[in-house]
Each structure stands twice: as C-alpha cells, then as structure tokens.
Amino acid sequence: xxxxxxxxxxxxxxxxxxxxxxxxxxxxxxxxxxxxxxxxxxxxxxxxxxxxxxxxxxxxxxxxxxxxxxxxxxxx
Amino acid sequence: xxxxxxxxxxxxxxxxxxxxxxxxxxxxxxxxxxxxxxxxxxxxxxxxxxxxxxxxxxxxxxxxxxxxxxxxxxxxxxxxxxxxxxxxxxxxxxxxxxxxxxxxxxxxxxxxxxxxxxxxxxxxxxxxxxxxxxxxxxxxxxxxxxxxxxxxxxxxxxxxxxxxxxxxxxxxxxxxxxxxxxxxxxxxxxxxxxxxxxxxxxxxxxxxxxxxxxxxxxxxxxxxxxxxxxxxxxxxxxxxxx
Numbered sequence: 001x002x003x004x005x006x007x008x009x010x011x012x013x014x015x016x017x018x019x020x021x022x023x024x025x026x027x028x029x030x031x032x033x034x035x036x037x038x039x040x041x042x043x044x045x046x047x048x049x050x051x052x053x054x055x056x057x058x059x060x061x062x063x064x065x066x067x068x069x070x071x072x073x074x075x076x
Numbered sequence: 077x078x079x080x081x082x083x084x085x086x087x088x089x090x091x092x093x094x095x096x097x098x099x100x101x102x103x104x105x106x107x108x109x110x111x112x113x114x115x116x117x118x119x120x121x122x123x124x125x126x127x128x129x130x131x132x133x134x135x136x137x138x139x140x141x142x143x144x145x146x147x148x149x150x151x152x153x154x155x156x157x158x159x160x161x162x163x164x165x166x167x168x169x170x171x172x173x174x175x176x177x178x179x180x181x182x183x184x185x186x187x188x189x190x191x192x193x194x195x196x197x198x199x200x201x202x203x204x205x206x207x208x209x210x211x212x213x214x215x216x217x218x219x220x221x222x223x224x225x226x227x228x229x230x231x232x233x234x235x236x237x238x239x240x241x242x243x244x245x246x247x248x249x250x251x252x253x254x255x256x257x258x259x260x261x262x263x264x265x266x267x268x269x270x271x272x273x274x275x276x277x278x279x280x281x282x283x284x285x286x287x288x289x290x291x292x293x294x295x296x297x298x299x300x301x302x303x304x305x306x307x308x309x310x311x312x313x314x315x316x317x318x
Contacts, residue, residue, distance in 0.1 A: 002147070002148060002149075002150040002153065002190070002191075002194045002198075003145055003146070003147060003148075003194065003197070003198060004145070004146055004147075004148040004153060005143055005144070005145055005146075006143065006144050006145075006146055007141040007142070007143055008141060008142040008143075008144075009139045009141050010137075010139050015148070015153060015156065017153065017156060017157045017160055017193075018157065018193055029160060029164075031156045031157075031160060036155075036156055036159070037123065037126075037159075038126070038130075039123060039126065039127050039130075039156075039159075039160045039163060040127065040130045040131055041127060041131040042131070045138065048140075050140055050141060051138055051139065051140050051141075052138070052139055052140075052141050053136055053137065053138045053139075054131060054132055054133045054136050054137045055131045055132050056132070056136075057132060058128055058132055060132075061127065061128055061131045061132055061167060062128075062167060062168050062169055063168070065124075065127060065163075065164035065165070065167040065168040066164065066165065066167075066168025066169060066170070067168075068160070068161060068164045069161045069162065069164040069165030069168055069170065070165070070168075071189075072157065072158075072161040072182075072185055072186055072189045
C-alpha cells in the first residue's frame with residue numbers, strides 16, 4: 001500500500017499520479033478515481049497554490065505531457 | 077514533420093508516423109479487429125485526445141481543490157500512470173509506432189516509477205522543504221535515516237534516492253555513513269558494479285510489487301470466502317432453530 005493524494009475538483013475526485021515543476025510552474029497529472037480512463041493535467045495558480053487552473057493552450061499540454069511520458073520511460 | 081498530432085483539428089492522427097512501420101501481420105489483424113496491440117494503440121490515442129481537450133478547457137477553469145490523503149494499492153496507481161504516460165507521449169507528439177514498441181515494457185517502467193514517486197513524496201518531501209523562492213531544499217539527514225532504518229532494504233531505498241536526486245546528491249546522503257560515496261556503498265554491499273546494483277534494485281521493486289498484488293488477490297479471496305461462509309452459517313443457524 002502507498003500513500004496517494006486525492007484532489008476534489010468541481011465535485012470530482014482525482015488521484016494525483018504525479019506532480020512536476022517545469023519552468024517554475026507546478027503541473028499536476030490526475031486520474032479520475034471513478035473512471036480510470038479519465039486523465040487531466042492542471043497547474044497550480046502562481047499566487048494561490050491551492051487553486052488549480054486549466055492549461056493555457058494545446059502547446060502547453062503537449063510540452064508537459066511529453067515531459068511526463070519521457071520521464072517514466074527514461075528513468076529506468 | 078508529422079508527429080501524430082493534427083493541430084488544425086486538435087485530434088491525434090493515428091496514421092502519422094505509423095504506416096511506414098506497420099507490419100503485414102498488424103494490418104491483417106487490425107482488419108479482423110483481433111490484434112490486442114492495435115486495439116491498445118487506438119485506446120491510447122483516444123485518451124491522448126481526451127487529455128488535450130480536458131486540460132485546455134475554455135474559458136480557463138479555476139478551482140480550489142480539496143485534498144485528502146489515502147492508502148492505495150501501488151499496482152492500481154502504477155497501471156493508471158502507465159496508461160496516462162502512454163497517452164501523454166501521444167499527446168506530446170510521439171508517433172503511434174513508437175508507442176507500440178515500448179508498450180510491452182511500459183507497465184514495468186510505470187511500476188518502478190510509481191515507487192520512485194512515492195519515495196519522492198514520502199521521504200524527500202519537496203513540498204515541505206521549500207524556501208522563500210519556492211525552491212525546495214534537501215534534508216539529507218532525514219533521507220539517510222529513512223534509507224538506513226531497521227527492516228529496510230537500504231540498497232533499494234538508496235536506488236530510489238539515486239533515481240530521484242542524481243549521483244552528487246546521493247553522495248551527500250551517504251556522507252557520514254560507513255560508505256562515503258555511491259561506489260563505496262555498492263562495493264561494500266557486494267555488487268559487481270553500479271549497473272549490477274541498479275539491476276538488482278529494479279528487479280526487487282518489481283518482485284515486491286508482484287507480491288503485493290498477490291497478497292491483495294488472496295485477501296480479496298479470503299474476504300469473499302468469509303462472506304460466503306458467514307451467509308452459510310447464518311442459513312444453518314436459522315435452519316437449525318426450527
């Protein structure tokens with residue numbers, strides 16, 4: 001058994017699978033507790049870390065998505 | 077360059093970088109709809125599209141998240157991480173053919189990564205060691221104490237630190253212990269090389285994960301048996317009282 005953080009966003013529970021800091025921004029990789037096929041990425045608001053916001057555009061998603069995928073593959 | 081992602085429509089293109097490397101066998105099986113690896117790729121492509129859509133909603137969504145901590149089977153998280161990682165690679169522009177090549181080993185990678193991530197959160201705790209600039213500092217003594225605690229496989233724990241922090245910081249952790257450097261630690265533990273030690277640690281993590289999975293299955297079977305047995309006993313008790 002391991003510890004996992006559950007984030008409730010707009011009434012939906014998500015497991016925090018990973019959190020990466022990229023260029024000073026905290027990105028959260030989340031998976032819906034009740035739907036294992038539902039994944040989202042959010043970032044912490046720079047002024048209030050407890051507030052999560054959607055990413056600015058598709059380019060930002062591509063960049064941070066690639067970093068997570070590459071990290072998992074590359075580390076082993 | 078075609079990278080599997082069609083920007084104009086915001087959709088992952090499953091054919092990008094793919095037709096060139098797809099084998100005849102794959103093609104035939106895909107037509108029959110019976111090849112699980114092809115089916116798998118379609119699934120990950122769909123997930124990649126979902127990540128793209130849900131992570132960039134307009135107007136921008138802001139939500140104050142409520143956070144709780146829970147105990148969970150690492151296997152389930154590992155599998156989710158594997159699925160999300162693959163979908164993220166596709167969303168990030170890696171072609172479907174490359175995904176096909178790495179998919180078979182991906183669950184193992186994810187399982188190990190899941191353990192490393194737990195170590196980062198539970199032992200290194202970057203979120204609780206942050207300075208005024210938002211950068212985290214490392215409590216080497218605390219990490220060293222956790223690695224060399226009683227009943228802990230220090231080889232595996234040090235491997236987690238090494239993967240999370242790199243060699244220089246691993247040497248800082250070892251400073252003041254009986255081994256001052258990673259090489260000394262590896263030699264004293266009887267491994268042939270750092271590579272040999274790494275191989276041992278990754279295998280140990282995977283074996284531990286498999287044991288944990290089997291234990292969970294056994295517990296589930298035991299609970300099911302107990303539930304059935306209590307129902308059976310109750311039925312006998314009611315029958316016997318007549």
